Amino acid sequence: METVVSGIRSTGRLHLGNYFGAIKNFVKMQKGNNCFFFIADYHSLTTHPQPEDLQRNVKQVLVEYLAAGIDPEVSTLYVQSDLPEVAELYLLLNMSAYVGELERSTSFKDKIREQKDNVNAGLLTYPVLMAADIIIHKADKVPVGKDQEQHLEMTRTFSNRFNRMYDIEFFPEPVAYNFGEALVKIPGLDGSGKMGKSEGENNAIYLSDTPEIITKKVMRAVTDAGPTEMNQQMPQEVENLFVIMKTVSSEDTVAHFESLYNNCKIRYGDFKKQLAEDIVKFTNPLREKIEELESDDAYLKKVTKMGAEKARESGRKTVNEVREIIGFGPR
Numbered sequence: 278m279e280t281v282v283s284g285i286r287s288t289g290r291l292h293l294g295n296y297f298g299a300i301k302n303f304v305k306m307q308k309g310n311n312c313f314f315f316i317a318d319y320h321s322l323t324t325h326p327q328p329e330d331l332q333r334n335v336k337q338v339l340v341e342y343l344a345a346g347i348d349p350e351v352s353t354l355y356v357q358s359d360l361p362e363v364a365e366l367y368l369l370l371n372m373s374a375y376v377g378e379l380e381r382s383t384s385f386k387d388k389i390r391e392q393k394d395n396v397n398a399g400l401l402t403y404p405v406l407m408a409a410d411i412i413i414h415k416a417d418k419v420p421v422g423k424d425q426e427q428h429l430e431m432t433r434t435f436s437n438r439f440n441r442m443y444d445i446e447f448f449p450e451p452v453a454y455n456f457g458e459a460l461v462k463i464p465g466l467d468g469s470g471k472m473g474k475s476e477g478e479n480n481a482i483y484l485s486d487t488p489e490i491i492t493k494k495v496m497r498a499v500t501d502a503g504p505t506e507m508n509q510q511m512p513q514e515v516e517n518l519f520v521i522m523k524t525v526s527s528e529d530t531v532a533h534f535e536s537l538y539n540n541c542k543i544r545y546g547d548f549k550k551q552l553a554e555d556i557v558k559f560t561n562p563l564r565e566k567i568e569e570l571e572s573d574d575a576y577l578k579k580v581t582k583m584g585a586e587k588a589r590e591s592g593r594k595t596v597n598e599v600r601e602i603i604g605f606g607p608r
């Protein structure tokens with residue numbers, strides 16, 4: 278059985294793009310793998326240090342992942358800061374991470390530009406903490422998107438360096454979990470590309486959006502003036518809506534509107550109304566589950582406590598061994 282680790286940003290609600298892109302696969306992955314999913318709240322301090330937001334964000338992410346189907350009895354679902362051993366491993370790994378290589382990371386360069394007034398050391402060492410997250414459980418696989426590949430590469434560098442420094446085969450080399458065909462890319466509603474990529478209010482449909490909000494967003498989605506020739510190629514923004522429709526509507530519905538488009542008879546108003554209805558039908562049970570979980574603090578507490586215990590059992594073992602390898606001796 279392989280060990281899989283994935284960190285979840287604690288800022289930002291889940292949208293349909295996350296759901297079809299990653300979460301659905303997380304849920305499937307739970308069977309047959311030893312999965313650790315954690316909410317990266319330490320990491321969030323590099324960009325979102327406001328104390329009043331911290332716990333609210335963590336709770337939001339927790340309920341949304343539970344609602345989407347992460348099973349805390351099957352996987353280890355925990356909050357990063359409930360595993361203090363990761364902070365120790367991070368400190369130890371920092372001793373052999375070079376400032377030069379950290380400065381060359383693309384995400385660090387992006388952040389320097391994005392938050393000029395707060396270029397903190399946590400941003401610089403973000404990849405070291407991420408490496409600690411992964412190797413603390415000796416992960417084999419990490420399900421990451423394109424934007425995290427460089428971080429995973431750095432994780433391998435730090436693991437190998439540790440192994441070489443102490444002349445021991447200790448940390449495995451974690452590789453990206455490849456979803457292959459199963460990875461569906463959901464476009465946004467504003468014609469610009471991936472859902473959630475642009476900040477626009479109407480670009481993404483969140484799992485927690487009410488039917489009214491979903492309808493409003495879909496009705497405002499960007500389209501063109503409509504087809505003028507039979508079977509003409511769809512402009513990107515219209516094709517995007519069809520891609521979304523394919524994930525939530527029946528094949529018949531999709532075929533119906535495709536044929537209307539090809540015959541220049543499509544009315545975007547009707548098309549969007551159907552799309553909104555089908556999205557609502559799809560997200561409603563998830564939203565209801567989210568609301569139910571939100572009000573069940575006792576259950577959430579039970580889940581995080583169980584997650585923390587399982588994560589610490591695994592993390593403590595690794596950090597004890599690391600301490601011994603480095604020369605500290607066990608605690």
Ligand code: TRP
Pocket residue numbers: 282283284285286317320406407410411419420421425428
């Ligand atoms: N950096 C990841 C992101 O922005 C989140 C993350 C933190 C992570 N630690 C991780 C992902 C460990 C995978 C494994 O999405």
